[in-house]
Amino acid sequence: MKDLFIESVFVGVLLSVGAYETGVFLKKKFHMALFNPLLVAIAAVVVVLLVFDIDYEIYEEGAKYLSYLLTPATVCLAAPLYEQVELLKKNVSAILAGILAGAITSMGCVLVMSLVFHLSHEEYVTLLPKSITTAIGMGVSEELGGIVTITVAVIIITGVFGNIIGEFVCKIFHITDSVAKGIALGSAAHAIGTAKALELGEVEGAMSGLSIAVSGVLTVILSILFAQFL
Amino acid sequence: MKYVRQLLIILFISFLGEVCKYLLPFPIPASIYGLLLLFTALMTGILKLSSIKETAGFLIEIMPLMFIPAGVGILESWGILQPVFVPIAVITVVSTIAVMGVSGTVTQFMMKKKREKEA
Numbered sequence: 001m002k003d004l005f006i007e008s009v010f011v012g013v014l015l016s017v018g019a020y021e022t023g024v025f026l027k028k029k030f031h032m033a034l035f036n037p038l039l040v041a042i043a044a045v046v047v048v049l050l051v052f053d054i055d056y057e058i059y060e061e062g063a064k065y066l067s068y069l070l071t072p073a074t075v076c077l078a079a080p081l082y083e084q085v086e087l088l089k090k091n092v093s094a095i096l097a098g099i100l101a102g103a104i105t106s107m108g109c110v111l112v113m114s115l116v117f118h119l120s121h122e123e124y125v126t127l128l129p130k131s132i133t134t135a136i137g138m139g140v141s142e143e144l145g146g147i148v149t150i151t152v153a154v155i156i157i158t159g160v161f162g163n164i165i166g167e168f169v170c171k172i173f174h175i176t177d178s179v180a181k182g183i184a185l186g187s188a189a190h191a192i193g194t195a196k197a198l199e200l201g202e203v204e205g206a207m208s209g210l211s212i213a214v215s216g217v218l219t220v221i222l223s224i225l226f227a228q229f230l
Numbered sequence: 231m232k233y234v235r236q237l238l239i240i241l242f243i244s245f246l247g248e249v250c251k252y253l254l255p256f257p258i259p260a261s262i263y264g265l266l267l268l269f270t271a272l273m274t275g276i277l278k279l280s281s282i283k284e285t286a287g288f289l290i291e292i293m294p295l296m297f298i299p300a301g302v303g304i305l306e307s308w309g310i311l312q313p314v315f316v317p318i319a320v321i322t323v324v325s326t327i328a329v330m331g332v333s334g335t336v337t338q339f340m341m342k343k344k345r346e347k348e349a
Contacts (some may be wrong), residue, residue, distance in 0.1 A: 016298040038294050042301035049305070056306045063299040069289060070296045072244045075264035076286035082272040082279060094340035102333030109325035117317040127321060131329055134300070139257025153307040154318060156300050162326050169327055175334035177341060184334030188326050195294040205290075211333075213262050220257055 005054050012062025019044035036164040038192070074133075074191060077209030080198075084206040091179055098180065099211050102187030103218040106131040107226045114230055122146060124230045128223050130154045133190040136216040144227045155190070162189020163196045178203035186211025236285035239277065243268050 005011055023040030049059055081088065088095065107128055114124040126146035129137035134155050141151035166185050175181055178201055185193035185200075186208030197208035247264030254263075271277040304311070311318070 012299075017295055020295055020298065038297060038301065041295075041298050042304075045298060045302045046305055049302070056303060059302065060299055063302070066296050067299045069292070071247070071259075071261040071264065072240050073289040073293045073296060074261035075244050075247060075268050076240060076282070076289045078265045078268035078272060079279060079282060079286040080290070081265075081269055085273070091337075091341050091344070094337050094344065097340050098333045098337030101336040102329045105332040106325055106329045109328050110321060113317070113321045113324065117321075119314075119317060123314060123317075127318070130322065130325065133259070133262070135259030135261065136257060139259075143257060147310070149307050149310060150314070150318075152300075153304045153311055154322060156297070156304055157318075158322050158326050159297065160301060161322060162330065165327065166330065169330045170334060173331040173335055175331075175338055177338045179341065180334045180338035183337045184330040187333035188329035191293070192297050195297070198290060198293070209265070213265055216262060217258065 002052060002054060005052065006058055009062050012059045013066060015045055015048060015059075016041060016063055016066060019048075033164055033168060036160075038160055038163055038195070042160065070191075074209075074212070077194070077205075077212070080202055080206040081210050084203055087179060087203060088206075088210065095179065095183060095207065095210070096214065098183040099187050099214045100218060102131070102183070102211075103215050103222060106188070107219070107222060111226060111229055119230075121230055125223075125227050126150050127154060128226055129219055130158050131188055131190065132216045132219045133212050136220060140220055140223050144223060156192070159189045159192025162193040166193060166196045167200070179207050182207025183211050187215050190215070233285055236282050239282050240268075240285055240289070243271070 019041040020037050022044065023035060023037030026035040026040060027037055049056065110124065110127045110130065114127065122145060125144035126141055128144065129140040129151060134152060137151055137155045138148050141148050162185065166189065170181050170184060175184055181200060182197045182204035185197040190212050194205065194208040194212060198205035243264050244260065246267055247260035250263035251258065251260045272279060
């Protein structure tokens with residue numbers, strides 16, 4: 001099994017896509033938030049790798065072709081945004097205010113809780129960019145002197161967690177408007193949240209995609225200020 | 231040949247995004263530059279939506295799959311994550327919920343305010 005895994009180019013991708021599809025099936029059958037297809041897929045792949053004692057590098061050798069598509073796919077988020085441009089123009093101040101409030105809340109929360117947990121400056125700046133897209137977050141963490149590997153892990157955990165609880169949180173906070181839902185998902189959980197927003201609807205997906213870019217840029221600027229606080 | 235041309239355009243814009251990243255000093259990834267470039271091209275009419283629509287739709291639909299390798303990669307970082315896992319887990323859970331609640335509520339509130347003003 002291990003040798004086959006090493007030899008095969010397709011097994012990593014096949015395993016990932018198969019695990020995701022299984023997650024979709026479970027979600028349809030049981031309607032439980034825990035059966036989030038992305039979470040199921042990640043967990044299933046991790047279990048397979050551990051059971052068969054396969055190194056992450058070997059899995060990644062094939063699976064990297066999935067990650068490779070992330071840049072062109074993110075570029076394509078401009079298409080749904082363009083389709084909703086009238087809605088964007090009409091609500092531009094509300095949208096920008098929402099994203100700005102989200103970015104400040106994110107870094108404010110990290111600041112307060114870093115003080116509570118007595119985290120060091122290094123740990124604090126590592127967590128500051130947790131709500132923004134990985135590539136920007138890595139840059140911010142590096143710039144401020146954080147531990148980039150932890151930043152990446154936390155960004156992914158935030159995204160997956162946001163993807164799972166997004167619908168539930170919107171319900172609790174009575175966020176019913178499609179534009180607001182999209183902004184909430186994109187601001188809190190970047191591209192992985194956007195994957196959920198796209199499931200909810202075209203408007204949600206478009207607004208969430210916009211939030212990735214705006215929230216990322218705002219965080220780059222504001223994090224310089226926030227880094228002074230601890 | 232529709233898909234070939236659509237793919238060409240999308241890859242070309244992704245490349246232009248990389249060029250921007252190479253030339254500009256900001257910590258912004260190629261994908262975000264590309265998103266802004268494609269949006270600008272669509273708004274100005276340089277590109278028609280129909281010249282990318284199907285391929286873009288396909289890539290966006292399979293987007294969740296692209297996060298699986300990164301998610302599995304947390305396994306690799308587990309060693310350095312473990313000692314700080316409790317504070318990180320608490321901070322992640324609380325701040326993610328807070329950011330979602332605040333950004334969504336602020337957006338919704340301001341949209342409602344505007345509608346009331348117009349009415």
